[in-house]
Amino acid sequence: MRDTPRPEGTLGDIRPWPPQLRPGRALAHTPGASGSGSPHRSDSRPPQTPRGARPSGPDGRLGTTPPVPGRPTSLFLLLGLPALLFALITWQVMADGRLVDLDEAASRALIHPDRLSELLADLGNVPVAVPVLAVVLVYVTWRHRRTGTDHWWQPAAAAAVLMALVPALIVPLKELTDRPGTPAVPPATGYYPSGHTATAVVAYGAAALLLLPWLRTAPARRTALALCAALNLGVAFGLVRRGYHWPLDVVASWCLGTVLMTLLWLFLARGGRDQPK
Structure with a gap:
């Protein structure tokens, strides 16, 4: 079978303009074809695939096709996962499960009371931690009021409400679980979770x-977050090292606190109310 050679072009075939569409040529793949509405269809019917039938939403929103990591994933990690872990630990504590045995063994290896651990544990006392928050509440409220921010009182009020929720949540859980303390504290119950x-x-x-x-600069913001993390790690280390709490008591309170902080973050981010004008 012989191949038919293609005719070679001549100088007369070179045109300074793009080739024009000839009558009768198919327009199915021509962008902007009459009545198509899509570069892949030659009629006015909508595409049959779900990908083309619905527009993609913002990155990470429900309904986006294809699904991409974004807000739903972040909310699960910051809300769902800590809540599930808290429920698991609480169940193990109440059932005196295997996780409690491991927790008690770890605590016996970690307990070593000293002055430093006691001082670090004291950073979680109400007379120490709450005044720090109160000073920040006053400062932030003053800044919002001074700059004329809408709903200037809401950020401080939301943080104060969450602070008031801590004993309202912790005290009933202590009575419900009735967990005894470590060997380093006087015999008593009600140590779970860690207040x-x-x-x-x-x-x-x-x-x-x-x-x-x-905080206008990235180093300042990183410093604030690092200081917050250091204070919380110091409190946790002091409580476990001094023997005031079992490790699971601390981890459970971290889970609960993560949920509360995520709720506060979502509230502050709603409508940009935490942004100065």
């Missing part, structure tokens, strides 16, 4: 969230 840890997470975490919009 000192929850107080530190909410007080220092809320203070950092409220201050972030007013």
